[in-house]
Amino acid sequence: MNYAFKDETGKRFGRLRVVKLVSSGRIGAEWLCVCDCGNEKLVIGHNLRKGQVKSCGCLRKEVSSHHAKYNLAHGVIRHGHARKGAATSEYQSWSRIVNRCCNPSAVRWKDYGGRGIKVCDRWKKFDNFIADVGKRPSPDHSIDRIDNDGNYAPENCQWATREQQARNKGQVSKVTDVALQREYDKRFWSMDDPRLWEANYA
Numbered sequence: 617m618n619y620a621f622k623d624e625t626g627k628r629f630g631r632l633r634v635v636k637l638v639s640s641g642r643i644g645a646e647w648l649c650v651c652d653c654g655n656e657k658l659v660i661g662h663n664l665r666k667g668q669v670k671s672c673g674c675l676r677k678e679v680s681s682h683h684a685k686y687n688l689a690h691g692v693i694r695h696g697h698a699r700k701g702a703a704t705s706e707y708q709s710w711s712r713i714v715n716r717c718c719n720p721s722a723v724r725w726k727d728y729g730g731r732g733i734k735v736c737d738r739w740k741k742f743d744n745f746i747a748d749v750g751k752r753p754s755p756d757h758s759i760d761r762i763d764n765d766g767n768y769a770p771e772n773c774q775w776a777t778r779e780q781q782a783r784n785k786g787q788v789s790k791v792t793d794v795a796l797q798r799e800y801d802k803r804f805w806s807m808d809d810p811r812l813w814e815a816n817y818a
């Protein structure tokens with residue numbers, strides 16, 4: 617029996633390119649995909665469209681082995697980040713990210729959510745965020761998006777100092793700008809309670 621399905625031939629989903637239909641059945645069409653790494657994988661169309669499968673499995677392996685090593689080396693433990701009481705600096709970083717990307721009334725919305733920068737679904741939970749990025753190396757570090765037009769997601773983010781970030785983006789770092797930015801963050805961020813964000817997004 618034939619079932620209706622959406623033709624995905626030739627389309628790209630993350631690292632996967634859809635080669636051909638393998639079967640169509642009650643649970644949906646199953647597609648043969650080729651990953652950028654060369655592996656083949658069969659994926660149900662629905663899972664491609666929802667973004668649940670983006671590679672043959674190599675992407676997740678790379679990201680998690682990188683983060684597992686990092687977290688082990690830096691002694692990150694989940695319970696160091698209290699959900700109640702004082703928010704850790706990692707928690708505040710995460711809250712700021714979610715706020716400026718998901719809250720249209722956030723002060724810096726226009727530079728983030730307002731221009732299409734998103735937080736990946738996985739990172740709408742603080743526990744996932746901290747598991748992926750690890751402990752903040754120093755107070756001078758903040759989350760840097762490697763591709764400045766890319767989203768907040770494991771493959772596009774790392775802790776970096778402002779100087780490193782400026783260098784990465786080919787800008788000259790000016791001490792005055794760094795001081796101004798810190799002042800700005802302090803003044804505007806203190807207006808929001810980061811814990812509200814976990815209540816809404818976690």
Ligand SMILES: [Zn+2]
Pocket residue numbers: 631651652653654655671672673674675
């Ligand atoms: Zn792959």
